Amino acid sequence: xxxxxxxxxxxxxxxxxxxxxxLYRFPDVYTRLHGTTKCTTFGSIFTSAAVVVFALERYFATxxxxxxxxxxxxxxxxxxxxxxxxxxxxxxxxxxxxxGVMPKYAVVDRLAEDHRKKGGVSx
Amino acid sequence: MVIFVxxxxxxxxxxxxxxxxxxxxxGIAVALGxxxxxxxxxxxxxxxxTLAGLNPLRWITFxxxxxxxxxxxxxxxxxxxxxxxxxxKIRPGIVRIDSGLKGSLAQTMLAxxxxxxxxxxxxxxxxxxxxxxxxxxxxxxxxxxxxxxKVYGSFGKWARRVAE
Amino acid sequence: xxxSIFAWAAIITGLCALLMMGRLVAGPTIPDRVVALDSINTLxxxxxxxxxxxxxxxxxxxxxxxxxxxxxxGTMFLARHVEGGV
Numbered sequence: 001x002x003x004x005x006x007x008x009x010x011x012x013x014x015x016x017x018x019x020x021x022x023l024y025r026f027p028d029v030y031t032r033l034h035g036t037t038k039c040t041t042f043g044s045i046f047t048s049a050a051v052v053v054f055a056l057e058r059y060f061a062t063x064x065x066x067x068x069x070x071x072x073x074x075x076x077x078x079x080x081x082x083x084x085x086x087x088x089x090x091x092x093x094x095x096x097x098x099x100g101v102m103p104k105y106a107v108v109d110r111l112a113e114d115h116r117k118k119g120g121v122s123x
Numbered sequence: 124m125v126i127f128v129x130x131x132x133x134x135x136x137x138x139x140x141x142x143x144x145x146x147x148x149x150g151i152a153v154a155l156g157x158x159x160x161x162x163x164x165x166x167x168x169x170x171x172x173t174l175a176g177l178n179p180l181r182w183i184t185f186x187x188x189x190x191x192x193x194x195x196x197x198x199x200x201x202x203x204x205x206x207x208x209x210x211x212k213i214r215p216g217i218v219r220i221d222s223g224l225k226g227s228l229a230q231t232m233l234a235x236x237x238x239x240x241x242x243x244x245x246x247x248x249x250x251x252x253x254x255x256x257x258x259x260x261x262x263x264x265x266x267x268x269x270x271x272x273k274v275y276g277s278f279g280k281w282a283r284r285v286a287e
Numbered sequence: 288x289x290x291s292i293f294a295w296a297a298i299i300t301g302l303c304a305l306l307m308m309g310r311l312v313a314g315p316t317i318p319d320r321v322v323a324l325d326s327i328n329t330l331x332x333x334x335x336x337x338x339x340x341x342x343x344x345x346x347x348x349x350x351x352x353x354x355x356x357x358x359x360x361g362t363m364f365l366a367r368h369v370e371g372g373v
Contacts, residue, residue: 012333016333017303018205020326023323024310036322036326037238037326040326040329041329047296047300050293050296073348087359090238091363093260094246094247096316099318099370101318108264
């Protein structure tokens with residue numbers, strides 16, 4: 001009955017853990033943002049999808065209305081998570097670059113070059 | 124208008140609990156939607172009361188986009204990042220891309236798609252010129268002046284189709 | 288049976304969030320700390336959605352939606368602060 005739920009939860013928790021590892025393993029802000037944003041968003045979507053599958057199973061088994069409510073609310077939460085995480089990551093990256101935290105080990109940094117060309121402030 | 128409809132729909136979905144909906148709830152939803160639309164207009168007076176954002180063809184394209192290329196890109200992105208977390212092979216850098224997108228909605232959509240798909244993260248957008256120029260942090264730089272296709276594949280085309 | 292699986296998943300997610308606290312305390316630069324805080328927020332939202340099943344209450348999901356909105360505003364504010372605007 002709940003094999004799908006277990007698989008979805010397993011994938012989700014694994015990716016959440018991978019996001020935690022990425023936070024410690026990568027060398028600078030930008031690469032850390034890569035790891036944490038993608039892994040935690042993906043993992044959270046999978047654990048929430050497990051909740052949706054569980055609620056739908058219970059709804060078809062019992063026919064109680066509160067399980068449809070759970071499904072709809074979780075789907076709205078997933079959309080809120082998708083939009084707010086991507087935008088938040090973009091905001092953090094932009095503010096980090098503007099406040100002068102440069103990417104480590106970068107082979108090329110066009111943004112800093114263009115700043116210097118325009119005569120803007122660049123650390 | 125889009126904001127009004129989206130607010131009303133979200134409120135009704137949150138208030139709906141399996142059965143019917145009270146007429147009072149619909150009234151509250153319409154009132155709150157009006158408040159949201161008015162606030163958005165006060166924030167950005169150039170917004171017009173058009174129905175252009177409600178074109179059903181665009182919404183169908185958007186949903187298709189969400190479930191086909193975007194979901195696939197996200198799955199690839201996560202396995203890519205997982206691989207890099209475990210092996211530690213990175214070659215980061217910030218590259219410049221001229222997206223050729225004019226509207227701010229299309230640019231927002233492309234920036235969010237870039238952030239959630241393989242190996243790329245939008246750092247800054249310069250929209251002072253004719254079209255938006257994206258500065259993208261790329262975790263595995265293979266080309267210092269890359270073409271659009273190489274960084275984000277077909278997302279530019281999709282963003283143009285949905286939001287322009 | 289399924290409830291206990293959700294409980295275990297929630298426990299592991301909570302432990303991951305606790306582990307992230309290390310980067311929040313130690314992060315060499317302020318943006319590092321903001322990144323850690325943002326990730327903790329995401330994990331807490333996932334945790335709340337799973338606890339909604341464990342405690343069998345839909346209200347938890349509503350709390351998670353509000354928490355998502357508030358954490359988004361918080362991240363934006365911190366980003367502006369780091370940039371030097373506020």
